[in-house]
Amino acid sequence: MSADPRLRARQQQAAATTVATPPPPPPPPIDSQPMGLDGANDAHAEQNTVPDDSFKLKFCTVCASNQNRSMEAHLQLASAHLPTISFGTGSLVRLPGPTIQQPNVYHFNSTTYRTIHDELAGQNAALYTHNGLLNMLGRNLNIKSYPERFQDWVPGKPRLEHAEDQGSQGTESGVVDVVITCEERCFDAVLEDLHNKGGKLNRPVHVFNVDIRDNHEEALVGGKAILDLALSLNEAAGKEREVHGEGAWQSGGGAARSGFDERVPDILATWQERWPNMPALWSLAWF
Amino acid sequence: MSSQTIQQMESARSLALGDGRYYPTIIPGVLPIIGYSADQSIEIQRWGADFLAEAFASPTWPLEAKQSSAPSVLATLKAYLENVEDKSVVKSAVQVAASVYPLVYRHTVSNTNDGQHWQLMAAIKSNILRRMDEAAPGVRICCIKFLQQVVLVQTPAVVDPRRPDHNDVSLTLVPRDHPLMPYASLEAEGHGLLDRLLDIIHGDHSDGLLVTGTLNSLGMLIHRRPNAANKILGSVFNFNPLKLASSPMTPKNQVIIKSIERTTRALLVNIMKRNPENPVNARIQQYLERMHRTRVEVFDQSNRKRPAPTEPTDGLDQAKRQRLAAEPPSRTPSVQPLPPGDVSWKQLYTLNSEGTTANFDVQAFKDPEQLLRIVVPVLQSVNAAKLEQAINAVRLRYQMLRQAAASQPRQPTAPAAEDEEEYEPDFEPEDAEQLINKLDGLSSNNFPPQAGPSTALAPYKLPEAPPLSEQDVQKYGDMIVHRAFGMLSSVDENQKSKVTKGGFNRLAASDYNRDAWVTILSRLATRASAGLDDPEEGIKDEFAVKGAKGSLKVSDAVRDGIYQYIMYDWKKRIDVAISWLNEEWYNDMILAQTAKNSAQNGAVNGHASSDLTKGNYHRCALRLIDGILPYIEHTDKILLRFLSEIPSIDYEILVRLKKMAEDPERIDLACNALHYLYMFRPPVRTIVVDILAEMWTENDRAKPSARKLLVRWRPEVLGEEQSNTPTMKTEGDGRLTKESANGALEVKAAS
Structure with a gap:
């Protein structure tokens, strides 16, 4: 992604007030947030995490193959102790192959990351190490066991069997409050699939799109942007709850976002100003 | 104490999550604990409302079991809604109500004497409907979903008798004589609430929450209630997703506009995909295209994700954001001089000929409403100073043209009237170019018009043609x-041959x-x-x-x-x-x-x-006949037709056949023709036989064929080969012989 040169001045102004900037392209870090985007790729600083005793929204990240962008975001959200699940909207899991005509294609919901990892490592370890696939798969298999397809997901169906997945705590009931897609195509697919599912749960869900290009570097930056958005949303939801007298709320169960829904457009607009290179969309949909 | 209670209830909840069949036993156990009382802690109420919402939304236990559990929670629900202020509790309670309404509805349909629960449900419904207008947006979205559920069950379904959906709760289930649920009023209420639902998308867009929430809830109504689909679609077609475009383009508004547009698109695309043969798809397509164009209009360049960074960077980013704070220094637009000679209206009003708007076709907008929606915001955003400059530029040009024209014999007068009506959309310099296409249709030299003759001429006459x-x-x-x-x-x-002959008619x-x-x-x-x-x-x-x-x-x-x-x-x-x-x-x-x-x-x-x-x-x-005969071949039976249908035949005509028979190939044809005429045209029999006799005598090759016929008609000729048959009789004589011959021969033919 190329940075808009016309915005450079603004970015530099913003950057001047902060300590450090993340690797290129540098989105302006936010000083109002309780976290610092310090450019350390894999180390998630302590202040990014949400304490377990506070209120938590439940998140779902979605990309095409549930491999790169949604998994990077999944990792970052889960590392911040936010309840997270992730999906892909494609018909199949598609990974680059030796040539552009020979992609590696796998079925959703049945092929584990480990299987894919081992198969590719056997096929051409050098190639797939070089293009980062093995690294990515190695990361993924530590997050959860297999890529899941959004369209096959039954919202409301308990996910007790996913208890080992990172970020699974709080998602046992199989519903989320926020869906974040990484591409407009996926956003459309999610809205359409929710129409098809018919809103039987009568439960509102905020669907966001954050446009991220499908490569490792962008996924990393995009993951930070998504984490930023998620923390902003979570903070707003938590705050609204405290205003109404939240005491010793222990569990993250149930839907509790009072007063926060109407602030979502504002939060997103503020976020968009911080991350102008990732055009955002949003819609209130129904499970 | 409350945290301890919650711990206990949480373990019950995980039991139910593990297996949905436990819900019917857990819910009655939990209800007394979570039920509202003045000293009940808010945490327990929140937990209770959330738990009920989760339970009745869960796909892990069957609808029948839910239906029997549903009436038991109504009292708790009603108490929550009437006494608790906490938004979280209210929201979850409304969600429960939305899930439970169809269940209680069906329960009441089959239990005609259970008025108590139906009344509880009605109280909950009216409580929620009251909140619709003044509650916080977060609660209102849940009310919208509740509304949609009510509309769903109170609209008749189109039931396919081959595949009845027993889980589809609709007005069709309600018998006309139900004592508690008057069919007509349920239906009327359904209609009214649908109207209310649809009003939302036409109302205030400023938070986007209600609008997208409503749009996303309409999809299933369109799908499952074809009766209401047309009404909903009609309303959506009248819906303007870019309504906010007229208000200041803040980042928030931008996000909302894009989101509403995208949500509308997703809804309509989904309808099209579900039924590719739907006749309404063409209209949807049209709507989507129109919406896309309008969006491009509204966002102009700012909607492009990564605009080509070719424009000069002046730090003001006018392409990225609409001018809100700082106005760019208003540089005088360079007005290009008009070309010499005749000038078209297009040229007169075109101040910026490189502008893309110069090629913009207003006629692309078939729907005047749509145009209006664009023009009005555009008019509101017109920069007065620029408009003034543009008007002056055009005025100056016009002045100069007038002066130039004044030196010519006559002033253009006709354009004045045109000017009145066609100048209408030109409030911004760029908009003037919208006229161009229309004006292009006019010939370019109608301004100024050709100088007419100053005096009347004598009537013009063409010169006489030479005789x-x-x-x-x-x-x-x-x-x-x-x-x-x-x-x-x-x-x-x-x-x-395709015309059928009328015959005598x-x-x-x-x-x-x-x-x-x-x-x-x-x-x-x-x-x-x-x-x-x-x-x-x-x-x-x-x-x-x-x-x-x-x-x-x-x-x-x-x-x-x-x-x-x-x-x-x-x-x-x-x-x-x-x-x-x-x-x-x-x-x-x-x-x-x-x-x-x-x-x-x-x-x-x-x-x-x-x-x-x-x-x-x-x-x-x-x-x-002379013309045709050379071309006739021995197979051309058409000769027979010709000879039989021409009105009159005499010796001179028929003797041509004799000539034709000199060609050995055509002897048979000639004989056939004569035979035919003999049989079907009695008046010419004499002539026919005369000709045959001549053939017999004169043409050796024709003898066999002629003999066959003559044997029957005039055997005496065959006997006296040398004798001359009467050749050139007068007509009168011929007729006489013919009559007698007819008589004789007819007898023979009959025998």
């Missing part, structure tokens, strides 16, 4: 005839088909000059045939045309020949009657009068 010479007249006449037949043959090709020449023209032309040939040239008619005609080219008579020119026309494709046009000859014969008869004052043959009954032989018929018939 036509006789040859010219004849030549042109021939050309006319030639054309008429040219036309005839083209008609020919188009409609051959037909009115001659009543339409434009071929037969009509044949009739017209043959009558033109025969009757036009009939009676004008009687005195020396007979003699002259005999020679005129050969010299038709030189003849001045139109009739003969037409006859020539008909002849050529027939000969061109005589096999197919034999009917033309027959009808022409009939006309000729008829005309000859008429002439003969008018001229029969002499009446030397009052006994003439219709054919073969001596006058007639001199008439046009005889001449034309002979000419035609």
Whole structure:
């Protein structure tokens, strides 16, 4: 992604007030947030995490193959102790192959990351190490066991069997409050699939799109942007709850976002100003 | 204490999450704990409301079990809604209500005496409906979903009898005589609430929450309630997703506009995908295209994700954000000078010819409403200073043109009126160019108009044409005839054989088909000059045939045309020949009657009068036969038809057959023709037999064929081979013999 040169001045102004900037392209870090985007790729600083005793929204990240962008975001959200699940909207899991005509294609919901990892490592370890696939798969298999397809997901169906997945705590009931897609195509697919599912749960869900290009570097930056958005949303939801007298709320169960829904457009607009290179969309949909 | 209770209930919850079948036993156990009481802690109420929402939304236990559990939670729900202020509790309670409403509804349908629970539900419903308008947006979205559920169950479903969906709760389930649920009022309420739902998308867009929430809830209504689908779609078609575009373009508004547009698109695309054959899809497509165009309009360049960074960076980013704070220094737009000479309206109003708007076609907007929605925001955003400058620039140009035109004889006056009506959309300089396409239609030199003549001229007269010479007249006449037949043959090709013949009912020449023209032309040939040239008619005609080219008579020119026309494709046009000859014969008869004052043959009954032989018929018939005979092959049975249908036959005509029979191949054809005529045209039997006898005597090769016939008709000829049969009888004699011969022969034929 190329940075808009016309915005450079603004970015530099913003950057001047902060300590450090993340690797290129540098989105302006936010000083109002309780976290610092310090450019350390894999180390998630302590202040990014949400304490377990506070209120938590439940998140779902979605990309095409549930491999790169949604998994990077999944990792970052889960590392911040936010309840997270992730999906892909494609018909199949598609990974680059030796040539552009020979992609590696796998079925959703049945092929584990480990299987894919081992198969590719056997096929051409050098190639797939070089293009980062093995690294990515190695990361993924530590997050959860297999890529899941959004369209096959039954919202409301308990996910007790996913208890080992990172970020699974709080998602046992199989519903989320926020869906974040990484591409407009996926956003459309999610809205359409929710129409098809018919809103039987009568439960509102905020669907966001954050446009991220499908490569490792962008996924990393995009993951930070998504984490930023998620923390902003979570903070707003938590705050609204405290205003109404939240005491010793222990569990993250149930839907509790009072007063926060109407602030979502504002939060997103503020976020968009911080991350102008990732055009955002949003819609209130129904499970 | 409350945290401990919650811990306990949480373990019950995980039990239910593990297996949905535990819900029916857990819910009654939990209800007394979570139920509202004044000293109940808010955490437990929140937990309770959330738990109920989760339970009744869960797909892990069947609807029947939910339906029997549903009535038990109504009292708790009602207490929450009426007493608790906490938004979280209320929201979850409304969600529970939305899930439970269809269940209680169906429960009441089958339990006609359970008025108590239905009343509880009604109280909850009216509580929620009251919140619809003034509650916090977060609660209102849940109310919207509740509303949608009510509309869903109170609208009749279209039930497919082959595949009834037992889980679909709809108005169709309600019997007309239900004591608790009056069908009509349920239906009316459903209608009313649907209207209320649809009003939301046409209302305030400023938070986007309600609008997208409503749009996303409409999809399933359209899908599951076809009865309401048209109404909903109609409302969506009137929905303007870019309504906010007229308000200041803050980042929030931008996000909301894009989100609403995208949500609308997702809804409509989903409808199209679900039923690709839906007739309404074309309209949806149209709507989507219109919306896309409008969006591009509204966002202009700012909507592009990564605009090409070619524009000069001036730090003000006017392409990225609409001008809100700082106005760019208003540079005077460079007004290009008008080209010399005549100037079109387009050129007059085009201040910026490189602008893309110059090529913008207003007519692309078929819907004036849509145009209005764009124009009004555009008008509101017009920069007054720029407008002023543009108007002055155009005014200046116009002034200069006027002065230039003043030096010419006349001022343009006509454009003034046009100016009034066409100038309407030109409030911004760029908008002026929207006119261009329309104005382009006008010729570019209508401004200023050509200077007209200053004085009236005498009426103009064409110079007299030189008088036509006789040859010219004849030549042109021939050309006319030639054309008429040219036309005839083209008609020919188009409609051959598909016309059903009217027979006797037909009115001659009543339409434009071929037969009509044949009739017209043959009558033109025969009757036009009939009676004008009687005195020396007979003699002259005999020679005129050969010299038709030189003849001045139109009739003969037409006859020539008909002849050529027939000969061109005589096999197919034999009917033309027959009808022409009939006309000729008829005309000859008429002439003969008018001229029969002499009446030397009052006994003439219709054919073969001596006058007639001199008439046009005889001449034309002979000419035609002579023309055709060389081309006739031994298989051409069409000759038989021709000979049988022409109105009159005499020796001179038939003797041509004898000539034809000299060709050994065509002997049989000649004999067949004679045989046919003998059988079906009794008046000419004598002639036929005479001809045969001649053939027998003169043509050795024809003897076998002729003999067969003569054996039956005139055996005496065969006996006395040398004897001369009477050859050139007078007509009168011929008739006499014929009569007698007829009598004799008919007996034979019958025997």
